Amino acid sequence: MPATTMDQLVSLCKRRGFIFQSGDIYGGLQGVYDFGPLGVELKNNLKAAWWRSMVYERDDIEGLDSSILTLRTVLVYSGHEDTFTDPLVDCKKCKNRMRADQIVDGKCPQCGSTDLTEPRDFNLMFKTNVGPVASETSTAYLRPETAQGIFTQFKNVVDSTGRRAPFGIAQIGKSFRNEITPRNFIFRVREFEQMELEFFVPPKDDEKWHEFWKNERLKWWKEQGLKEENIKIVAVAPEDLAHYSKATYDLYYNFPIGYEELEGVANRRDYDLGNHTKGQKDLELQAHVHPNKDSTSKLALFDDETKKWYVPFVIEPSAGVERGVLAVLTEAYTEEELPNGETRIVLKLKKHLSPIKVAVIPLKRNQPEIVKMAHDIKASLLKTGIGRIALEDSGNVGKAYRRHDEVGTPFCVTVDFESIEQSPATVTVRDRDTMQQERVKVEDLPEYFKRAFL
Ligand code: GAP
Helix, strand or coil, X not given: CCCCCHHHHHHHXXXXXCEEECCHHHCCCCCCEEECHHHHHHHHHHHHHHHHHHHHCCCCEEEECCCCEEEHHHHHHCCHXXXXXXXXXXXXXXXXXXXXXXXXXXXXXXXXXXXXXCCEEEECCEEEECCCCCCHXXXXXXXXXXXXXXXXXXXXXXXXXXXXXXXXXXXXXXXXXXXCXXXXXXXXXXXXXEEEEEEEECHHHHHHHHHHHHHHHHHHHHHCCCCHHHEXXXXXCHHHCCCCCCEEEEEEEEECCEEEEEEEEEEEECHHHHHHHHHHHHHHHHCCCCCCCCHHHHXXXXXXXXXXXXXCEEEEEEEEHHHHHHHHHHHHEEEEECCCCCEEEEXXXXXXXXCCCEEEEECCCXXXXXXXXXXXXXXXXXXXXXXXXXXXXXXXXXXXXXXXXXXXXXXXXXXXHXXXXXXXXXXXXXXXXXXXXXXXXXXXXXHHXXXXXX
């Protein structure tokens, strides 16, 4: 187990405004969380790093933002309506409701009773109705994975971009699952975000690309600050594979609750594109229309060598944003003993993930010249585009350092009397991790930080 505990993270996240329970003032909605002023920055930074590595840095991936509300037919043909279930068991004695895999030696983990109901399949999808009249035909779902939006827009993306395999479509967005037992803070929740890539490859190359993406994803998580020794890659046992998968690697991270899944890298074969092609044919038949002779090639690619259409295989790295946030917080949380006996809490986040990049602190809040210089410095640093710059005008430098250590701000800039007296003007720059301070010319600050955040 890592040294960081869940209690330490929950407490820091609430105290400093990273994560709050949804509907907190009314007792809270279970399994649903809101991201506060700093949480939204951290989450956006993690998503931006993923998007950059997938869509901007590669030449073979396009982006997409598909809808959350999903046509029922899509989730019928994807297999989710029939198979996206968890077995649910009730304890007749204490009324505890649990997933069947949470039963310990045939006993309820809450009261120890063996008087349990038979497992019943419980579909995890949230159902709703589109339009004013609730009926079978108006049923829609909140998507349980972002992937289906990618599969159903496959043809539009291919037609509009002229892509040939291997190529991918990347998407970040909300997914919803009515988890029977949401738990462990933001680890298992009912509303969450996924960062998913569907990478389409010729069927003969599937295993090569599966290995490739497993390795890429491990590398990326390390760039987000996770230590390799805290990540385990596990090949999912055949009997535990999802209904669409030929093979899956799970990346496990050493969370405060032990090793648990952070990301899955699945080989989804031609399952989804194949089923949606079949779906279109079925609907044409039901409408007594002769199936379009093109139907089988609708969700397919043209092979220039064989001059034939084929359904590509799909390799899918799929990561949860909340689990990513929890992992980087777990890794970054540090308590250090200072020489004066005090404990310093410091969030050693990778700089690109830090919610605030630089805090500018005027030594005195009632000294107009000092305050003005701090405002000017903030404005000049904002122009560099490195991210959020905070102006800390509490008038207490020690307190500001403590606060910014706790929220992971990599640098604090302090404007003091020397700053306004000297020419050229200088300020103190303090490094979060080493606590070392150096004087830097004000005119050099934009370049100094641009280099630091490269
Ligand atoms: N499209 C494939 C897919 O959805 P999954 O293994 O069910 O596969 C992928 O989910 C990732 O989404 C998981 O590795 C996890 O990080 C995240 N995830 C899944 N269910 C979650 C939940 N209830 N709460 C938070 N994250 C979840």
